[in-house]
Amino acid sequence: GAVVSQHPSWVICKSGTSVKIECRSLDFQATTMFWYRQFPKQSLMLMATSNEGSKATYEQGVEKDKFLINHASLTLSTLTVTSAHPEDSSFYICSALKGARSNQPQHFGDGTRLSIL
Amino acid sequence: EDQVTQSPEALRLQEGESSSLNCSYTVSGLRGLFWYRQDPGKGPEFLFTLYSAGEEKEKERLKATLTKKESFLHITAPKPEDSATYLCAVDANDYKLSFGAGTTVTVRA
Numbered sequence: 001g002a003v004v005s006q007h008p009s010w011v012i013c014k015s016g017t018s019v020k021i022e023c024r025s026l027d028f029q030a031t032t033m034f035w036y037r038q039f040p041k042q043s044l045m046l047m048a049t050s051n052e053g054s055k056a057t058y059e060q061g062v063e064k065d066k067f068l069i070n071h072a073s074l075t076l077s078t079l080t081v082t083s084a085h086p087e088d089s090s091f092y093i094c095s096a097l098k099g100a101r102s103n104q105p106q107h108f109g110d111g112t113r114l115s116i117l
Numbered sequence: 118e119d120q121v122t123q124s125p126e127a128l129r130l131q132e133g134e135s136s137s138l139n140c141s142y143t144v145s146g147l148r149g150l151f152w153y154r155q156d157p158g159k160g161p162e163f164l165f166t167l168y169s170a171g172e173e174k175e176k177e178r179l180k181a182t183l184t185k186k187e188s189f190l191h192i193t194a195p196k197p198e199d200s201a202t203y204l205c206a207v208d209a210n211d212y213k214l215s216f217g218a219g220t221t222v223t224v225r226a
Contacts, residue, residue, distance in 0.1 A: 002163075006160070034214075042218065043204065043216040043217060043218045044206075044216045046213055046214065049211075093160045105151055105163045105166050106212075106214060107163060108153075108160035108162070109160050110158075110159050110160045111160045113158070
């Protein structure tokens with residue numbers, strides 16, 4: 001199998017709070033993980049690529065100081081939304097590539113619903 | 118810029134009524150085309166990868182095909198449990214996926 005676990009699945013917090021989301025590959029090593037954002041009834045938009053042991057690469061328009069990514073091990077990447085505001089409310093989903101880069105599919109977590117009051 | 122367009126946006130089927138979903142793509146160089154299924158409030162679940170024109174993959178009631186410009190996902194004799202949003206994505210650059218907006222399929226018993 002290729003199981004990706006994301007935690008928490010749901011979080012509500014006040015404006016100005018920082019929120020950390022974890023993405024773990026449970027049964028394989030993932031050199032590369034990805035973070036997506038999905039608004040209601042819209043598709044997934046890639047935010048950043050997370051590489052184990054190196055800095056993440058961000059897509060155009062995504063603030064790297066706002067969305068901090070750490071990929072400290074081959075099974076864990078974290079996304080921290082710093083000083084979150086209501087406009088950051090969204091569904092955040094991570095994915096992981098099994099093994100070294102190849103044409104393998106990305107395996108996705110079940111997402112984190114973030115609501116900022 | 119890579120573009121992925123899915124049609125229709127929504128599809129309502131009677132149980133057993135076969136149909137097809139379309140995914141049209143414009144990319145500079147296709148590394149792979151992926152089909153995923155997404156249930157409400159969940160992450161996408163991998164279905165198929167297609168790499169070259171003419172390739173076909175099957176899984177239970179689903180069959181995916183690929184040409185140089187589009188891919189089809191055929192659903193044969195669907196059941197209510199096939200209700201979901203089906204997402205198409207292309208990998209054209211460094212393993213990054215560009216997703217279409219999806220087709221939401223509802224199968225009525």
